[in-house]
Amino acid sequence: MGKGYTGEIIQRHADGRREGEYLSVKVDFVLLPDPTFALLLSGLGELGGKIWNKEKVLVTVDHFAPPSTIERANLAKAVINFAMNEKLPHCFIYQGICHQLLVEGPWVRPGMIVLGADSHTTTAGALGCLATGMGSTDILYTLITGKTWLRSPETVQIDLKAALPSYIMGKDIILDLLGRFGEGGFLYQAIEFYDIDGVIPMDDRLAICNMVVEGGAKNGLFRPDEVTREYLKERDDHLGQWENPFEEELRYTKRIEVDLSSLHPRVALPHTPAQVVDVGEIEGEEIQQIFIGSCTGGRLRDLEQTASLLRKRKISPRIRLLITPASQKIYQEAIKRGYIQVLLEAGGVVLNPSCGPCGGIDKGILGAGEGCLSTSNRNFQGRMGDPSSRIYLASPLTAAASAMAGRIIDPREVM
Amino acid sequence: MALPEKISGRIWRLGDHVNTDVLHPSSYFSLNEMRVKEGLLEGMERLRADGKIDFLNEGLVIVAGENFGCGSSRETSVRAFRTCGVKGVVAVSFARIFFRSLVNLGIPPFECREIHHWAKDGDLIHISLQDGSIELGNTRRFPFSPMDPHIKEILEAGGLIPYLRREKDGI
Secondary structure, eight states, rough: OOHHHHHHHHHHHEEEEEEEEEEEEEESSEEEEHHHHHHHHHHHHHTTTTOSSSGEEEEEEEESSSSSSSHHHHHHHHHHHHHTTTSSSSSEESSSHHHHHHHHHHHTTTTTTEEEEEEEGGGGGSSSSSSEEEEHHHHHHHHHEEEEEEEOOEEEEEEEOOOOOOTTTTTHHHHHHHHHHHHHTTOOEEEEETTTTOOOHHHHHHHHGGGGGGGOOSSSEEOOOOOHHHHHHHHSSSOOOOOGGSOOOOOOOOEEEEGGGOOOEEOOOOOOOEEEEEHHHHHTTSSEEEOHHHHHHHHHHHHHHHHHTTTTTOTTOOOEEEEESSSHHHHHHHHHHHHHHHHHHHOEEEEOOSGOOOTTSSOOOEEEETTEEESSSOTTTTTTTTTTOOEEOOOOOHHHHHHHTTTTGGGGGGG | OOSOOOEEEEEOEEEEOEEEEEESSSGGGOOOOOHHHHHHHHHHHHHHHOOOOOGGGOEEEEETTTBBSSSSOTHHHHHHHTTTTTTEEEEBBOOHHHHHHHHHTTTEEOOTTTTTHOTTTTTTEEEEEEEEEEEEETHHHHHHHHOOHHHHHHHHEEEEEEEHHHHHOOO
């Protein structure tokens, strides 16, 4: 079998219909960011425009936030108008990146099926649910029916063991796995992480699940544990229904062990997230821009770690440091805790929470031949600008250290 | 039936792990079909040193390597395929969102490992659904993996939206 908890979740949501290997399943929550929502609006209209359950849909204007061209302004406008006219209860305009807003609100819980019209919807799996991305047409089907068709993927168990060194972040853990198993190394599989020693903070788990899609995985989830419990309790002011689904014995196709204490800070080289080396191997590489943000690397712990390195220090005059908190809530908390002041004093530029530079949407576009070290998730050719530019992916700690040095360095050199 | 028994066209060959950002740069994200098509032409330019595909009008069949269409879920790349008249896509393996989007928009995907090694840009290709095989340049023949009945149902309906209409009428 080897279908893990993901297979269990699919079984529990099945409505009894089956075609070939596909099961029709009920969907618990849907995430709709602006560009991919705009793509399905006309289709939704043609089908009568009736959403199966408005309470179960989160709409975000986060890609074109605020819009930088007339065309994008019109796309965002169409989305906002629809949400207003239909009185969609959860519509957030410029409040942050969809994948962060999805886990900040009181909607997603362990055991759910969550779909999003964005490939990084896998992020929410950190809360112990089956969360995956789909194209606009698939999401349109779900908006009308409340269902989708899923296959049960083969499931891989990944045990994360031992203490987490102070210089290692979730980003290093997922880059290490992508480097070991390759860009299609988890193609169509589900990855289920067991944090054996309970040492990985939620923000790092979100970064890990965010990038499982770069290995081709359908979804990635963390076994719900005390960290999950604490997160939900704090988020919702109560624990709510808590059922630990991992109590029964689950089977897996494959089991992988990662000794966290043996990891070194990792960097993905252009132009794939799976070409990964220890930071030492690329040490000294000249870059012009550093981006700390996105749905992978713009959370509170990312800003906290960045600020801890940059406190009372300056970035290199050769470097443009861009920082994008993943949501307005994170932004405000980072102001309260003094992180933003530290980043500004160090010479950083803080942009409003949005997708922005990561997808080459706006701000921080790279010129010909320029290099950028980014805490985001994709370094595909031309993703952040000119096709001849280079993107390196690393943790916020490696990014902050490199900002000071003006070239890629190991964060341990300045910690 | 929107899924033809035979598909013929000329090959545009791509390598392994071709992602949607390269195939269709995000700056071409648009609701305007012509703009979306320009995005694919730009992607073709980036993926091929020797200029743009000149046999678009003859009907194009893409033959790609592993993990085809990885990356963003933006459906614009597949929409551009449809606008450009791409008749089918053969790959060693597909990234899952991209596979679903092809099916949802009525472009049949075929999994076949062997053909990728032999295929060249511009080669004639014939896909027979009945025989379950792909003929390359009238000489070589390769089997493709059997298509799942659910996928076939959607393609026969002409895509996921026509499938949904049929489903709604049926229930």
